[in-house]
Amino acid sequence: MTLKISHTPEVQALLKEAAGFNNDQGSPRLKQLMFRLITDVYKFIEELEVTEDEFWLAVDRLNKIGAQSEFGLLLPGLSLEHFMDLLQDAKDEQVGLTGGTPRTIEGPLYVANSPLSDGYARMDDGSEDHLATPLFIEGTIYNTDGKPVPGAIVDLWQANINGTYSYFDESQSLYNLRRRIKTDADGRYRARSIIPSGYGVNPEGPTQECLSALGRHGQRPAHIHVFVSAPDHRHLTTQINLAGDKYLWDDFAYATRNGLVGEAKLVNNVEASKANGLDGREFAELKFDFVLQPAVSPEAENRSQRPRVGQ
Secondary structure, eight states: OOOOOTTSHHHHHHHHHHTTTTSSOSOHHHHHHHHHHHHHHHHHHHHTTOOHHHHHHHHHHHHHHHHTTOHHHHHHHTTHHHHHHHHHHHHHHHTTOOOSSOOOOOOSOOBSOOOEEESEEEOSOSTTTTTSOEEEEEEEEEETTSOBOTTOEEEEEEOOTTSOOBTTBTTSOTTTTEEEEEOOTTSEEEEEEEOOOOEEOOTTSHHHHHHHHTTOOOEEOSEEEEEEEOTTBOOEEEEEEETTOTTTTOOTTOOOOTTOEEOOEEEOOHHHHHHTTSSSOOEEEEEOOEEEOBOSSGGGGSOOOOOOBTO
């Protein structure tokens, strides 16, 4: 028989003390959240009969994850970031907010304040020209009435051919493969980039250690992260996932969704290549439009306030 003591007056008093309910300092909201979290952990320990060895092993794993700044990887891998999207989808449906490009996870690798261009930008710094396939991305931003949205900001960031991101990979130049583009009068944007590589978490790191213990891999398909924002429109956080990738529908972070798959079509045409500023070599084209919902409040125009690099 499982012993349960969390309901006793002594433990309930301990919970209130630990969550700060016995003082008038601090944040009432944080106290509410911590009280629920600690309560649920108590019940978790009781009901699953967590041993002392298991408890301290979990503490050790959490310490390692924090020391290597991998919580931003582990939480998507445990589906928590995707669950936040599913919950918001359900809330939207409940109040009749429908339409628009699907949201998906932001991930932990955004860097704020990348260079801003009008209409067009080259994202890569040319350092992988001899290895990478050039990629031209273009599309139009629409509202839910099907009208173009001029002056929208399309914020793009992606990995290089090694599956790493500038800033976090110090071998890359500042803001390599990171750009913001303001749409033109017809709501269009265009970027020159390279086909990114899919990638995985550090195979020797604590996130993969946890995933391996669950019998899971830590791989992501090739993708391009996107923010889209415009006055009077709801901010969109999403991704373009590249068709044909082995992990397209087996993403450890659960970011691939219907409506977010784009095909990078190869073009082997010398004249077209030269017209795009290349030397006649093969390149790829990716066309992807985005549809923004109207903003129901001024706050809806802005991205979440989660901590980010550069802001």
